[in-house]
């Protein structure tokens with residue numbers, strides 16, 4: 001369980017980025033949304049100890065983040081940053097993914113097994129010898145997920161994993177996230193992409209000016225007045241609403257619901 005208890009975060013310049021946020025999650029897919037500057041990245045960085053609360057506390061499977069190092073916590077909570085290309089430094093994909101497990105002091109055999117498993121999980125088998133810099137944006141994003149995955153963290157924080165990706169690359173990342181979730185990983189997804197939220201999330205946490213203003217099922221989230229938070233309902237949901245159909249995650253679901261209604 002990842003747990004934030006009445007967390008306040010005040011940056012050195014006095015900016016109150018989080019104002020009493022409480023939240024917990026298990027092995028589910030939770031989307032973290034909110035306007036620019038609402039505190040999403042600040043909250044996410046608390047969940048693996050990159051930032052420590054000014055007040056309140058954060059527990060990672062019972063470990064108080066103030067009493068553990070980021071290195072210790074990142075075995076349980078992996079963080080995939082936005083724009084991951086800046087984090088690659090090895091000559092090929094295999095070595096890049098092996099870097100984390102090697103730092104854990106694992107045997108060569110175990111390292112190799114983890115690299116193969118992580119690359120498979122993100123659909124990148126066969127990329128082992130490629131130079132990270134030669135990859136497309138979507139492949140880089142999936143490689144970044146594989147690097148974190150190879151550490152086998154129970155929870156994964158993904159910061160805008162599909163921003164700037166074309167449809168096919170986005171599909172690859174979405175598939176990877178679904179697969180990870182079905183294998184028992186908890187996913188905390190920071191995103192501005194409401195379509196992605198509708199497709200993937202089970203639950204949504206909405207931040208506004210450092211406060212949690214909503215935390216509930218995705219269907220309920222989309223019945224909020226999202227304009228008040230600078231967010232837009234995806235077109236698909238606007239159509240399904242006009243058609244008198246409830247929440248749908250995809251065009252296929254919409255068509256099915258409409259066909260069902262027509263029967």
Ligand SMILES: Nc1ncnc2c1ncn2[C@@H]1O[C@H](COP(=O)(O)OP(=O)(O)OP(=O)(O)O)[C@@H](O)[C@H]1O
Pocket residue numbers: 011012013015016017034035036037038039040041042043
């Ligand atoms: N290192 C810092 N020093 C001072 N203020 C900061 C720092 N990092 C973030 N802030 C401020 O804290 C507030 C929350 O920032 P944060 O990055 O958590 O928001 P966000 O919801 O992730 O925004 P975005 O959607 O734009 O990425 C903002 O007002 C931001 O300017």
